[in-house]
Every structure is written in C-alpha cells, then in structure tokens.
Amino acid sequence: MTSESSYIAETAAYAIHHVSAEVTLLFTSLLVALIVSLAFEEKLHAKKSLIVGVFSVVCLLLGAYFNLLPFGELTLPNGHKIEMPVFIPAVDWGVIGIILGSSLFVDVTSKSGLFTWIAIKLTKASKGDPLKLLWYYGLMTVVFSAVLNNVTAMIIVGSLSGVSLKKLKNTDKLLGFLLIEGLLTNIGGLLTLISSVPNIIVGHAAGISFVTFFVKASPYVCVATGLTIFMGAKIFKIKSLVSDEEKHAAEKLVASFDENDGVVSKAFFRFAAFMLVAFITMIAATSVLPLIRNLGMSFVAISFSIVMLIRYKSEVDQFYKAIDWDLIGFFAALFIVINVMEHAQVLGLIGEGIGKIIGETENLMGTGALLISSAVFSSVTDNIPLSAMLAKILTAKQVASSSPLWWAVVFGANLGGNLTPIGSASTLVAVTIIHKYNINLPFAGFVKKALPFAMLHIAIAVVYVLAFL
Amino acid sequence: MTQIDQFESVFRSAVKDIFHYEEIIFKSVMIITDKAEKEAASFVENVKKLLNTIPKGDTFSWRIVHGHEFDSAKDIIDLVEKEKPDLVCTYRNLHSRAWSFKFSLGAHLDVLLQVSSSPVLLLPHPDASYAAKHAFDTPNSVMAVTDQISADDRLVNNAVRFTAKNGTLYLVHIENRMVFEKFIDVISKISSINTDEARLNIESRLLKEPADYIKSCIRIIKELGLLVMMEAVVDIGHHVGKYRELIDKYRVNMLVMNTKDDEQLAMHRIAYPLAIELREIPLLML
Numbered sequence: 001m002t003s004e005s006s007y008i009a010e011t012a013a014y015a016i017h018h019v020s021a022e023v024t025l026l027f028t029s030l031l032v033a034l035i036v037s038l039a040f041e042e043k044l045h046a047k048k049s050l051i052v053g054v055f056s057v058v059c060l061l062l063g064a065y066f067n068l069l070p071f072g073e074l075t076l077p078n079g080h081k082i083e084m085p086v087f088i089p090a091v092d093w094g095v096i097g098i099i100l101g102s103s104l105f106v107d108v109t110s111k112s113g114l115f116t117w118i119a120i121k122l123t124k125a126s127k128g129d130p131l132k133l134l135w136y137y138g139l140m141t142v143v144f145s146a147v148l149n150n151v152t153a154m155i156i157v158g159s160l161s162g163v164s165l166k167k168l169k170n171t172d173k174l175l176g177f178l179l180i181e182g183l184l185t186n187i188g189g190l191l192t193l194i195s196s197v198p199n200i201i202v203g204h205a206a207g208i209s210f211v212t213f214f215v216k217a218s219p220y221v222c223v224a225t226g227l228t229i230f231m232g233a234k235i236f237k238i239k240s241l242v243s244d245e246e247k248h249a250a251e252k253l254v255a256s257f258d259e260n261d262g263v264v265s266k267a268f269f270r271f272a273a274f275m276l277v278a279f280i281t282m283i284a285a286t287s288v289l290p291l292i293r294n295l296g297m298s299f300v301a302i303s304f305s306i307v308m309l310i311r312y313k314s315e316v317d318q319f320y321k322a323i324d325w326d327l328i329g330f331f332a333a334l335f336i337v338i339n340v341m342e343h344a345q346v347l348g349l350i351g352e353g354i355g356k357i358i359g360e361t362e363n364l365m366g367t368g369a370l371l372i373s374s375a376v377f378s379s380v381t382d383n384i385p386l387s388a389m390l391a392k393i394l395t396a397k398q399v400a401s402s403s404p405l406w407w408a409v410v411f412g413a414n415l416g417g418n419l420t421p422i423g424s425a426s427t428l429v430a431v432t433i434i435h436k437y438n439i440n441l442p443f444a445g446f447v448k449k450a451l452p453f454a455m456l457h458i459a460i461a462v463v464y465v466l467a468f469l
Numbered sequence: 470m471t472q473i474d475q476f477e478s479v480f481r482s483a484v485k486d487i488f489h490y491e492e493i494i495f496k497s498v499m500i501i502t503d504k505a506e507k508e509a510a511s512f513v514e515n516v517k518k519l520l521n522t523i524p525k526g527d528t529f530s531w532r533i534v535h536g537h538e539f540d541s542a543k544d545i546i547d548l549v550e551k552e553k554p555d556l557v558c559t560y561r562n563l564h565s566r567a568w569s570f571k572f573s574l575g576a577h578l579d580v581l582l583q584v585s586s587s588p589v590l591l592l593p594h595p596d597a598s599y600a601a602k603h604a605f606d607t608p609n610s611v612m613a614v615t616d617q618i619s620a621d622d623r624l625v626n627n628a629v630r631f632t633a634k635n636g637t638l639y640l641v642h643i644e645n646r647m648v649f650e651k652f653i654d655v656i657s658k659i660s661s662i663n664t665d666e667a668r669l670n671i672e673s674r675l676l677k678e679p680a681d682y683i684k685s686c687i688r689i690i691k692e693l694g695l696l697v698m699m700e701a702v703v704d705i706g707h708h709v710g711k712y713r714e715l716i717d718k719y720r721v722n723m724l725v726m727n728t729k730d731d732e733q734l735a736m737h738r739i740a741y742p743l744a745i746e747l748r749e750i751p752l753l754m755l
Contacts, residue, residue, distance in 0.1 A: 113479075116476070116479050116480065116483065119480075120480070120483055155473050155476050156476055158473070159473050159476040159477040159479075159480055160476070160480050162477060163477060163480040163481055163484065164480070167484055255487065256484055256485050256486065256487050257483050257484055257485075258483050258484075258485050258681075259483065261479075261482055261483040261485070262479050262482070262483060429473070432473065433473060436473070
C-alpha cells in the first residue's frame, strides 16, 4: 500500500469511536443532499467546487460541534509534531498533485501542436473515407483518453470531427461520430492508472502499479473499443466510399488540411514529443525507480509540467489561469467532506450496505453487483465522489490490492458515464459539441442511443472482471 | 466550453485552400469596337498583338464586331450569348464620348460585365491619350487581384495563361485598411478585449490565409514547370491607391480581377472603382 493509503487506513482506525445513530443519519442526509446537488449541478447554475465547498464548510462546523474531528498536533514520520488545521491532512494531496501536474503538462504540450498534428495526420491517412475516419478517430480517442484525460481527448477529437466532417460535407454523420467518441473516452479512460480520476483514486488506495493497471485493463479496452466502433458504424450507417469519383473528391478535400499549421516551432514540437514519451515511461516506472518511488507520481507529473513551462517562462501565468481550478477545488472540498463523513461513521454505514451487496466473503455475485451498482450510481452523478467513497470503504475493510472488488469499482465508475449525458465530463463535452452543431439530442435521446453500447460495455466488463481479474 | 472553440480554431486554421491548376485554351476571341472597319484596324491589330501569347486551340478564330452591328447593350448581350466567345475584347464608353471622363464604363460595359459568362478584356480607349506606353506590349508583367474571393482558382488560372513566357505574375491581396480600422475602433471600445492583442491577431490572421493560398499557387505552378515567375504581395492598405502604387512599381501591363458578386447585382465592390480608375492598362475582368 502507498503512504497515502496507509494514512487513510490509520485515520480510519482512529475514527472508530462512538457516534450516535442520529448524528450519523444527519451526516448521511448531508451526503445524500451533496450527491443530489451534484446531479443537479446544471440546474443550480453553480460550479462543483462551490457546491462541495459549501457542504465541506457545513460538515466541518457540524463535525466540530459534535466533537467528531481529531483536533490536535499531527505527528510526522520523523516524530516531530506540527500544528495543522484539521482539514489539511484530510485532503489526498497525492491525487491533487497528479491532476494538477498532468493537466499543466498536457496544456503546455498541446501548445506545441503535437496532438493536432497527430489528429490531422490521421485525418489525411483516412483519405476522407467515412468508415476509415471513424476507426481512426475512435482509436485516437481511446489513446488520447488514456494518455491525456477524457475531457481533453473529447475536445480534441470532437472539434476535429466537426471541422473535418463539415469539410467533407458529411455533417449528417456527425452525431454518430461524436456519440461514439464520447462513449470511447470512458473506455480509453480505463487503459492506464492516470487516464481518469477514479483510476487515480482507486489505484492509489489499492496500491495498484501503473504497469499492473495497464496489463489488466488493456485486453478489455481493446475488445470494447473494437466492438463499439463496429456497432457504431452499423447503427449510424457509416460506410466506406464506393466509387472512384467519391474517393478522389474526398481525398482532395482532406488534402487541404495542413498538419504543420499549428506547429509554431519544430524544435519545441520534437521536444514535446520526446517529453510525452518520457512522461508516460516515467509514470509507468514510478513504483520501481529509486528516489522517484518515494517521491511518487505527483512529483513526476509536477516536475514534468515545470520542465515544459520553461519554454513559456515569461508567460507561465497564462497557463496557471487555464488550470481547471473548479476541479481542483472540487477535489479538495470533496476529500474534506468524505473525511468528516468517515468520522461521523457514514462510511461505516455505507460500508455495511456494500457489505450486504458484496457478501461477507468475496464472491462472484457480489463483485458483479458492485460493478453494476457503481455504474448505475455514477451514471446519474459524478463518479469521483463515488470512487473516493468506495476506495475509502474498501481500504477500511482491508481489501487486498489483488481483489477484483477494486476493479469492479474502477470499471463501474468509468463505464457508468456512458449511460447518460451527465454521467461523465467527457460525454457532457460530446453533447455540448453536438448541440453546438444544432443537432437535436435531448437527455432521453442520448440515453436511447447510448444504452445499447453502455449495456454491452457493462456486460463485457462484468464477465471480464469475474473471469479474468 | 472555451477549449472546444480553441481547438476548433486550430483545426479550422489547418484547413487551407489549395490551388488547382486547369489548362485554359482559347478557341474564339470577339473584339467589339464602336468604329467602322477602317478606323478600328489599328485597335484590332493592337489587340491581336497583345494576345499573341495566349494558348489558342486548333480551330481558333477571331470575330470582329464593328460599330454598325450593335446599338444598345441588349444587342451586345445577344451577340455574346449567341456566339459564346472564350474572350471578349473591348473598351469603355462604347458609342459615347464619355470616355474622356473618369466616371463610368458606359452602359454597354456595365451590363455586359454583369451578364456575360465570357471574360472581358477591357482595353484603353483607342482615341484617348491616357493609355500607358506598354499597354499593348506582350503581357510580361501581370497582376491578379486575389482579395475579392478567397481561393479563386479560375482567376489565377486565367492570370497564368495571359502572362507571357518568362513573364512575372504578381498575386496581390490587399485588405481594406478602412474596414480593418473600423473594426479595431469598435474593439477598442469593448473593455473585455485587449485592443493591441486583437489588432495583432486579426491582422496576422487576415493576411495568413491569402498568403497560404498564394504560396500553394506558386508551389503548384513551379511543380508543373510552367514558365511563369510568380510573386506574392499580401498587405493592408487603401485599395485603389495601393493597387495604383503597385502597378506603377512593377510596370504592370495587365490587371486581372473578378467582377461578379454573388451577393449583389452590381459589380464586385473593388472591381468597379479599379476599372474606373485604372484606364491606362488592359484589365481582364472575369
């Protein structure tokens, strides 16, 4: 287990003290209210960070009032004691460091034109054939989701799909492309430990290494990607061009894309490509490299982002402005809320409920049920609180890192995003692009079109987790 | 979702118009004059000399229309529509003495330029003294006005065919300074937009696209081995003044431009003032 998860286990043990049932129920109702508020984020016209921020303030005040919080000095590993506000150690700074560092790294790297260069090269390689384009864009979505993050991947591939299909006069196929790409972001998000936030949280808590995660998740990702694109092409009638005239016209149209247009400096472009490969290699090898092993993935992510920022040394503030502070604030506040919930025995209560789903001892039915219920839950609200909560509960239950229960949470939390347009941030981006092109796709319309795919993904995931993990 | 727009902008910017070359062969040229055969002889001779270098088909023919064959604009339109020549050569203010004033092209030309699908080569009036000395020389310095329609292959292809062997074709794109400043003035009153940044970005963007298209024209003509030298001029300025300056600078002896405007019945915004002002050299009006 990592130092963070050891800390979580210690604090969980510390939290076992008497709390009245009324207090636990009060905090449980606060947690339910938080989840409902997040589900209605759009209706409330409020950002996630503020919603959870308000709840964290209320939770801390009530926690202090009911004497639930462990006030006092904090003992460091070297024996020193330090004064620290009670909510600071509640935050998992390792996770926040990875998200902060990775997003900065990706943002600066994208300025080199590397991702758009790859995207346009693939567009040209398709010669404008719609079916080839769907396969190339689908595979690119999965790879970008795995290497970058789901939202950035969807923005890059989705915006390219809009521009290229318009150029190819194939805007009638745009809905199919964007929907499939949206679904594939959540498949690609399963590929590596850093591909999505639930992976980072659960992987961190379980102590799963980058390489183990990749080796175990990749067979599923390959099969699910192939089936999704194949099925998508059939359902949305995306076919290859037949006549030579059509092929020639399409090839001429895609030839007008210039992959080098976004490359401002060739030297920086090559440097960015090198750094991207080095970043992935370093993240993959973190658990085995001396020094780096102790500093952790967040160190790797932040140091790589700092190296990249040297290129823009006089304007780094522009990149700081572009950081998704709403997401960072959301995480910090969420960790605080969950910490208070832990002290209020709410997680223990939910843990008992989950215990009933998964059974006293690990069994196939229980693992499958955990995966499906995680998927259903994350389809209507954010999958991050779900994974953070479940990770903490499984840690408290001292579930071994090799247990399929961790994978049930990872697969359920990621794939649930495919059931509804609000299930994940990347599907929300896909729907935003769909609406930007004046394509009518209401909530129910999305569910109707995405349901066959989501059911297939979850069914294969259940079989895969139960049979192979 | 600002980032969606950012990436869309990057991809939209990557889509570039590429020039496609097309061979143009002339099978028939119609010369329209308001004079009698004898009086028109010198003008006809000059036109034939000027068009000596254009690629002509095996069945090439000249058709000379004299003053007695037409009266109204309708007569000219009927003639052109009936015979469908590949090129019409004429001059301004037919059947009128208004050619001495710099105010109009005359009723015949106003209509012909809008209705005819055939390109019109507008020449200096044979009776006027304002024709440049090199006006009827072999066109070895041709300028094409590319700022009317982006990626206009037809315009460039015609300009290439009219440029004499080893001559120079200037592809010129001038953005209107007055229009640009008007928008910058509006932007300067919007507090959320940085005016200096907007000026810099809009100016470079405005000039980048035509520069890219012209680059593709130059590359393709070079790859095809056509014996035409090409140069690009992309700038912001006052339209007519800037063109006049460039015409003098490069001793241009033919200006090529579009006249049709899909959005209006009248001639293209810049084509008309240029045609009125530039009386000294031949103007190929497509």
